[in-house]
Amino acid sequence: MKQEDFDELAPVKTGQSVGEGNAKADSRFELKPPSNIPMEQDKPPFTLIKAYLNLQQQQALFNESANYPFTRPEVLLYGKSHPIPRNQVWFADQGCDYRYSGLLVQALAWPKYASKLRQKLARDFGLNSNGVLVNRYADGHESMGWHSDDEPEIEPASDIASLTLGATRDFFIRHKQSQQKICLQLQSGDLLIMHWPMQKDWEHSLPKRLKEKDVRINYTYRRLIVGFHLPEVAK
Ligand SMILES: O=C(O)CCC(=O)C(=O)O
Numbered sequence: 001m002k003q004e005d006f007d008e009l010a011p012v013k014t015g016q017s018v019g020e021g022n023a024k025a026d027s028r029f030e031l032k033p034p035s036n037i038p039m040e041q042d043k044p045p046f047t048l049i050k051a052y053l054n055l056q057q058q059q060a061l062f063n064e065s066a067n068y069p070f071t072r073p074e075v076l077l078y079g080k081s082h083p084i085p086r087n088q089v090w091f092a093d094q095g096c097d098y099r100y101s102g103l104l105v106q107a108l109a110w111p112k113y114a115s116k117l118r119q120k121l122a123r124d125f126g127l128n129s130n131g132v133l134v135n136r137y138a139d140g141h142e143s144m145g146w147h148s149d150d151e152p153e154i155e156p157a158s159d160i161a162s163l164t165l166g167a168t169r170d171f172f173i174r175h176k177q178s179q180q181k182i183c184l185q186l187q188s189g190d191l192l193i194m195h196w197p198m199q200k201d202w203e204h205s206l207p208k209r210l211k212e213k214d215v216r217i218n219y220t221y222r223r224l225i226v227g228f229h230l231p232e233v234a235k
């Protein structure tokens with residue numbers, strides 16, 4: 001595969017996407033229920049682009065991921081330490097260390113194709129990310145629980161773009177108040193853009209699928225506040 005292959009692709013127009021998450025109802029025909037009756041929540045604000053990367057691009061990224069220095073961090077839950085059920089690595093610009101669940105994850109330098117995908121996202125959607133968290137699920141026993149990507153160092157009101165490679169997995173989105181839930185099937189090459197305020201109003205998860213034998217790699221491109229430092233916790 002030539003190095004330029006990633007750059008030469010025509011930009012994808014957002015209008016070509018199959019996502020419905022942004023569809024706005026025509027307000028002229030909107031019937032408002034009386035305020036004492038619970039109203040169905042809006043759809044979560046996402047755009048899903050099927051087959052955003054072609055097979056060659058998927059293969060280039062997938063091959064590259066075989067050399068990533070993945071680790072399996074431990075997180076503290078109710079005072080006890082547990083390994084997370086997947087492997088992770090964080091690539092980012094300088095000054096973009098990432099802290100979640102009490103862990104400080106230091107930024108590693110961008111690999112070639114992860115960086116090319118970042119540039120493509122910037123070109124196609126104006127997505128101004130400065131870091132990518134790569135998750136590796138060895139098989140369907142590995143998962144991610146319910147959460148929002150709402151850590152304080154994430155740039156307020158920014159979008160997060162999530163690219164899937166390898167195994168097809170269910171991805172759930174659940175409204176924080178109403179508990180309304182939707183399920184997307186994410187396939188290799190698909191791109192899910194989670195728009196603000198999805199991280200404020202909704203949670204998401206990747207449940208176990210025990211019959212799944214294949215590996216899945218997920219890239220979530222984020223924008224952190226550069227040089228963000230949490231106040232030191234007193235010892
Ligand atoms: O693997 C996925 O699709 C979800 C990843 C995710 O939610 C995250 O990294 O915050």
Ligand SMILES: [Fe+2]
Nearest residue numbers: 147148149204
């Ligand atoms: Fe997430």
